[in-house]
Amino acid sequence: MQQQLQDVFDRYTGEQSELIPILQDIQDVFGYIPSEAMSETARFLNLPASTVYGVTTFYAQFHLSPQGRNRIHVCQGTACHVRGAEKIITAIQAHLGIAPGETSQDFEFSLEGVACFGSCALAPVLVVNDTVYGKVTPAQAVDILEALR
Amino acid sequence: MRFETIREQALNAWTDFDAPGKPRILVGTATCGQAAGAGASLDRIRAYAASRNLADRVWEVGCLGLCYAEPLVELSQPELPRILYAGVLANDVEPLLRGYFERGDLRPDMALATMNGAGAAGIARFADLPMIRSQVRVVLRNSGIISPGNAYHYIARGGYEGLRLALSMSPEQVIEEVQASGLRGRGGAGFPTGTKWELCRKAKGEPKYVVCNADEGDPGAFMDRSVIENDPHSIIEGMCIAAWAIGAEQGYIYARAEYPLAIRRLEQALQQVRDMGLLGSNILGTGFNFQIRIKKGAGAFVCGEETALLASIEGRRGMPHSRPPFPAQEGLSGKPTNINNVETLANIPVIITRGSGWYSRHGTEKSRGTKTFALAGKIARTGLIEVPLGTSLRDIVFTIGGGVPDGRQFKAVQTGGPSGGCLSAEYLDIAVDYENLAEAGAIMGSGGMVVMDDETCMVDVARYFVEFTQRESCGKCAPCRLGTRQMLRILTDICNGRAKREDLDLLEEIAHVVQAASLCGLGQTAPNPVLTTLRYYKDEYEAHVRDHRCPAGQCPGLLRYVIDPEACTGCTACVRKCTVNAIAGKKNQPHVIDQETCITCGACYAVCRFHAVTKV
Numbered sequence: 001m002q003q004q005l006q007d008v009f010d011r012y013t014g015e016q017s018e019l020i021p022i023l024q025d026i027q028d029v030f031g032y033i034p035s036e037a038m039s040e041t042a043r044f045l046n047l048p049a050s051t052v053y054g055v056t057t058f059y060a061q062f063h064l065s066p067q068g069r070n071r072i073h074v075c076q077g078t079a080c081h082v083r084g085a086e087k088i089i090t091a092i093q094a095h096l097g098i099a100p101g102e103t104s105q106d107f108e109f110s111l112e113g114v115a116c117f118g119s120c121a122l123a124p125v126l127v128v129n130d131t132v133y134g135k136v137t138p139a140q141a142v143d144i145l146e147a148l149r
Numbered sequence: 150m151r152f153e154t155i156r157e158q159a160l161n162a163w164t165d166f167d168a169p170g171k172p173r174i175l176v177g178t179a180t181c182g183q184a185a186g187a188g189a190s191l192d193r194i195r196a197y198a199a200s201r202n203l204a205d206r207v208w209e210v211g212c213l214g215l216c217y218a219e220p221l222v223e224l225s226q227p228e229l230p231r232i233l234y235a236g237v238l239a240n241d242v243e244p245l246l247r248g249y250f251e252r253g254d255l256r257p258d259m260a261l262a263t264m265n266g267a268g269a270a271g272i273a274r275f276a277d278l279p280m281i282r283s284q285v286r287v288v289l290r291n292s293g294i295i296s297p298g299n300a301y302h303y304i305a306r307g308g309y310e311g312l313r314l315a316l317s318m319s320p321e322q323v324i325e326e327v328q329a330s331g332l333r334g335r336g337g338a339g340f341p342t343g344t345k346w347e348l349c350r351k352a353k354g355e356p357k358y359v360v361c362n363a364d365e366g367d368p369g370a371f372m373d374r375s376v377i378e379n380d381p382h383s384i385i386e387g388m389c390i391a392a393w394a395i396g397a398e399q400g401y402i403y404a405r406a407e408y409p410l411a412i413r414r415l416e417q418a419l420q421q422v423r424d425m426g427l428l429g430s431n432i433l434g435t436g437f438n439f440q441i442r443i444k445k446g447a448g449a450f451v452c453g454e455e456t457a458l459l460a461s462i463e464g465r466r467g468m469p470h471s472r473p474p475f476p477a478q479e480g481l482s483g484k485p486t487n488i489n490n491v492e493t494l495a496n497i498p499v500i501i502t503r504g505s506g507w508y509s510r511h512g513t514e515k516s517r518g519t520k521t522f523a524l525a526g527k528i529a530r531t532g533l534i535e536v537p538l539g540t541s542l543r544d545i546v547f548t549i550g551g552g553v554p555d556g557r558q559f560k561a562v563q564t565g566g567p568s569g570g571c572l573s574a575e576y577l578d579i580a581v582d583y584e585n586l587a588e589a590g591a592i593m594g595s596g597g598m599v600v601m602d603d604e605t606c607m608v609d610v611a612r613y614f615v616e617f618t619q620r621e622s623c624g625k626c627a628p629c630r631l632g633t634r635q636m637l638r639i640l641t642d643i644c645n646g647r648a649k650r651e652d653l654d655l656l657e658e659i660a661h662v663v664q665a666a667s668l669c670g671l672g673q674t675a676p677n678p679v680l681t682t683l684r685y686y687k688d689e690y691e692a693h694v695r696d697h698r699c700p701a702g703q704c705p706g707l708l709r710y711v712i713d714p715e716a717c718t719g720c721t722a723c724v725r726k727c728t729v730n731a732i733a734g735k736k737n738q739p740h741v742i743d744q745e746t747c748i749t750c751g752a753c754y755a756v757c758r759f760h761a762v763t764k765v
Contacts, residue, residue, distance in 0.1 A: 019464035020447055024406075058466040058623075060448030061406050078369035078563060078599045079525035081613050086705075087750040091728040094748050115450060115617070117407055118371035120525035120597070121216030121532050122184040130409070134184035138750040139726045 004029050005037055009044045016045055019055055023062055032063040060115075068103045068110035070148050072128050074141075077116030079123035084138075088124055089113060091138035092145065109145065150426050152313050152433055156304060163305030166296070169265075172206050172250065174198060175223040177293060179212035179378045180410055181371075181532075185219035186238050193242035194222070201250065211379025213293030214533035215280060218261055221293075224249045231264035233275065280530050280549050285511055287519045288372075288495045289535045292379035297414055300421040303382040309427055311498030315390045316435045320350060323394040327497065329505035331517030336362055336453075336490030337565065337594040338670075339516075339583040342497075345487060349395045349477040352485035357397040359388055360481070360488045362458060363404040363411070366450040367566025368617065370597030372521040373491040375533050377404070377411040380495065381418035385441065387494030389428065390501060392439045395487050400441040403458050406448060415443055450567075450621035454669050455488045457623065468623045469669035490595070492521060512538035516582035526563070526599035529554040543577040546600055557602040561685070565594025567614045567621075568674030570681030571607060590681040592674070606703035607686040608693055611679045612640035618675035629672025632663035636679060643690060645706035646697035653690055657683055702764045705749045709765050712753075714739035716761035723753035723762060 008025045012018045019041070026037050033056055042049040056062045074080075074089050089111075093099055096109055103110040119125045122134025126141055133144060166173075174194055178187050191209070198207045213221060218235035224246070225231040232255060237245060241259065248254035255269050262275040275281060286292075295302035303309075315323050328343025349357060361384055365373035377384060388400050404412050419441055422428040430438045444462050451457045452467040455476050461467040462481060480486020496518065500508045509517045516538040522545060525531050529551030536545065546552065546562055553559045561571040570591035572579075579585045583593050601610065619633035639656045642648040660676035660683075667673045683690065692698050699707040712723075712732075719737040731747040734740030742753070754762045 016464040017462065020461065021445070024445060024447065055464070055466055058449060059446075062447065076368070076617075078566070078597070078610075078613070079531075081368075082526050082599060082601055082605050082610070084751070087752075090705075090748045091750045091752070094729045094750075114407065115366065115448075115621075116368035116370075117180070118365065118374040119180050119184045120369055120371050120523060120599070121181050122219070123525060123531075125184060132180060132184040134181075137752065137755065138728055139752045139756075142728050 001034065001036060002040075005040050012044075014045055016047060019045060019047070019052065020059070023056055027062060031067050032065055035064070065103070066107065068107050070109050070129055070145070072109055072111045072126070072145065073114045073117075074100070074112070075117045075119070075123070075125040075127070076113045077118075077120055077123065077125075079120035080116075080125055083123040085124045087138050088126060088136060088141045092141055095142050095145070108149070152309070155309075155425055155427075159301040159304035162299065162301035166208065166299075166302065169225075170227050172203055172227070173223075173225040174203070174207045174246075175210045175225075176207065177212055177219060177221040178209040179375065181212055181216040182219045182221065187220035189239040190220045190222065190237050190242055193239050194246065197243060197246045208296045209298070210295065211291075211293050211297045212375055212533065214289060214375075215261070215530070216532035217530045221261070223264060225264075226250060229253060230255070230269045230272075232269070232272065233261045233264055234259045235261040279551065280532065280534065283540070283544060283549060284535050285519050285537050286535050287499050287508070288376060288383070288492050288521050289533065290380075290499070291383065292375065292533075295380070297379050297381060298417055300382060300418065300425065303380065307502060308382055308498070309386055311501035312386050312389050312393075312427065313433060315393055315501050316433060316437060320394045320396060323390060323501070324350060326505050327394070327500060330500045330508040331505075331512070332493065332496055332500060332508070333516065333583065334490060335492035335496070335520065335595065337568065337592060339593060342489065342493055345477060345489070346391065346394050348475070349485050349487040352478050354479075354484045356399060356484060357395055358481045358484060358486040359392045359395065359397045359400040360458070360462070360486055361388055361400070361402040361494055362453065362455065362488055362490045363402055363408075364446050364453045364458060365405060365408075365491070365595060366453045367568075367595050367597050369523065369525055369563065369566055369599040370595045371523045372533055372596050374408050374411050376491055376495050376521075377408070378414055381414045382422070383495040383498060384415075384491055385418055385422060385428065387489070387497035388441060389432070389439055390497050391487060391489060391494065393437055395485075397487070398438050398440065400439060401444050401462055401481075402441060403444045403446060403452070403462060405446045412443060412445060419443070449623075450617075451623045451669070451671050454671060457669070458488070459486065466623070468625045469671075471668055492596070513580060513582045515584055520581075520593070520596055522596045522598050524550045524598055524600070527553050527557065527602040527605065528600040538582045539580040541578055541580055542572065545581065545598065546577070550600070553600065553602045557604060559600070560603050560605055561601040561607065563591075563599040563601065563610065563678070564597065565592035565677070566597050567618050568592055568670065568677055569594045570677045571601070571610065571685065572681070573685040590677065590684060592677070604701050604703065606644075606699050606701035607682045607689050608640065608643055608699075609701075609703050611682045612637065612644055614678035615640055615675065618671060622671065622675075626666075626668040626672060628663050628666035629668065629675065632659050632667070632672070633675055635659050636663070636676070640679070643693045644699070644704040646693060648694050650694055653683070653694065708749050709744060710742055710747060710749060710751070710754055710762055711765055712740050712742055713761045713763060716759050718759055718761070720759075722756045722758070726752045726756045728752055
């Protein structure tokens with residue numbers, strides 16, 4: 001891990017304004033932000049570890065635990081909401097047995113509700129591993145996930 | 150490079166792209182197109198084009214705003230009209246393209262509009278489409294028309310002419326021109342843009358900064374994403390002009406991490422103009438220096454608030470502070486900083502090239518110009534439009550948007566996201582501008598409009614927005630942190646039929662306190678969806694509280710699905726669709742839903758062709 005972190009730090013000069021980009025790079029490498037990476041980042045930027053932890057936990061994008069192989073994002077924007085996003089989450093939750101914010105035990109799936117993808121015209125929207133699906137029904141959502149197994 | 154040289158190259162590139170003498174295929178691949186399946190269609194189109202030696206005549210373009218009709222494909226060939234086709238899925242590609250290119254078959258059944266010339270029998274002209282007819286496209290001038298990855302296309306259509314002109318004017322003249330245009334901030338608050346620039350220009354302190362707020366967080370709003378994806382240079386040019394006017398050499402674009410395509414397009418566009426000498430040192434040989442860097446957000450709605458946004462750029466938690474000092478006085482690193490929204494900046498080049506007089510001819514007295522609106526929800530033609538301010542809500546929702554689909558009844562239109570409000574049918578005839586919307590209890594906001602029908606529960610909508618603001622509250626001030634939580638508790642109780650009549654009064658009281666006492670715009674406006682729904686849809690609240698009934702049939706806690714054994718034919722369609730195996734029943738025998746297992750997802754209700762599944 002040390003080497004991978006060093007590779008990230010090498011791209012920066014060590015100012016606090018670089019904290020969020022550094023955390024984004026770390027998450028790109030590991031898929032989440034390991035606690036050791038937070039301490040190392042604090043050392044690199046000469047900041048208290050509490051500041052790094054505070055920033056990491058403030059932003060919804062950062063995960064503190066490993067994520068599943070397939071990342072499921074259900075859009076919870078207004079248009080998606082009035083067109084039934086809640087029902088999609090309920091169906092996926094019942095099918096996989098994980099709530100939003102959780103990862104399945106076999107690390108196959110992580111489920112997350114996301115504020116808005118801005119694809120409101122095709123609501124409700126489901127994003128699985130960067131593929132955007134528009135006008136999804138609960139039954140289709142479950143089919144899409146099953147096809148990934 | 151001299152601007153004339155760049156422009157000459159651009160015109161050549163445009164002639165190659167737009168020449169009527171050559172066949173051409175355009176595919177809309179913005180996020181909305183991709184969500185509708187444009188990626189798979191594009192693969193098939195490329196395969197066909199390669200087989201016909203047309204590989205270099207296929208172009209990816211942005212979004213025309215007709216998102217409901219995606220994937221959109223435009224075909225063009227000498228001797229035939231240019232035609233825009235709607236809903237072109239992968240399997241439609243080959244028959245459509247073979248017909249058009251090999252037999253001259255125009256396929257009016259799939260055509261949406263003709264794009265040029267005399268038109269064709271049975272196919273409407275693009276400018277006559279009801280969704281297009283009353284639009285005035287300033288911000289959307291290039292959307293869907295140019296290839297967003299091609300800087301030459303932007304320049305050929307007049308791009309960077311505004312910057313060239315601005316650099317021949319004094320900064321004060323540029324500011325005067327923007328002031329005279331009457332342009333107001335399109336991020337929502339509507340502060341006069343020229344005045345903002347002047348404040349920053351006159352503020353003491355060096356260096357100064359220009360920031361583009363591309364942290365479009367309002368759920369239900371997507372105009373900024375669309376403008377960046379479809380026409381990234383319009384924002385870069387706007388920023389350059391702003392920087393010249395206020396005297397800045399460094400700019401930042403703060404963009405949402407949820408918009409990966411928009412960020413890629415911006416990075417690409419920035420590199421192109423750096424290479425051309427339109428950005429960087431000594432721009433166009435005038436001695437003016439300006440750099441732009443992209444800062445990616447990390448998923449925090451409050452960062453759309455300008456002081457929180459600056460904190461986030463500085464690498465801190467995105468928590469707002471009270472103003473004054475305003476960013477124009479003390480912004481990034483304590484220096485004067487001018488922050489404008491994406492759409493505001495995209496207007497600037499046009500104001501400079503066509504003049505403030507032309508711009509201010511559109512709109513109402515206090516709200517000049519045009520505004521984009523994202524149409525979504527229960528509306529037939531979802532998409533992105535741009536109309537003069539002062540257009541009536543009725544024109545927007547019914548004439549342009551085509552009204553409510555599936556024979557349902559219009560109930561409300563929600564404007565302004567979580568800070569806005571829900572307007573009922575009696576407000577349909579108001580002229581949409583900053584003042585009129587505020588008077589009705591909503592706000593202009595960034596321009597999201599979500600239409601709701603009689604199957605939308607207004608209490609649930611209020612609960613939805615408060616859940617959102619409660620989750621996104623940064624927690625710095627108590628009225629917002631605690632107030633949104635208490636409002637959410639009451640609203641959740643109402644939706645579950647557990648609330649009492651007095652709770653409605655308490656809800657209203659808390660809403661007023663949060664509105665008055667919160668530190669920043671997030672908290673101050675969080676109660677708007679609650680207060681407007683209480684004002685216009687009190688009867689729905691009372692039905693939940695008094696009768697434990699959700700009139701719209703949406704609140705899961707007050708809803709059950711049952712199967713009418715008389716109507717059920719035992720076709721097993723619902724059994725197969727049920728996502729949790731809650732429906733029992735053999736073929737040709739009436740089915741039964743196990744209420745303990747049912748998650749009220751409605752899949753059975755949607756699939757039943759015999760109306761045997763009913764909500765009770």
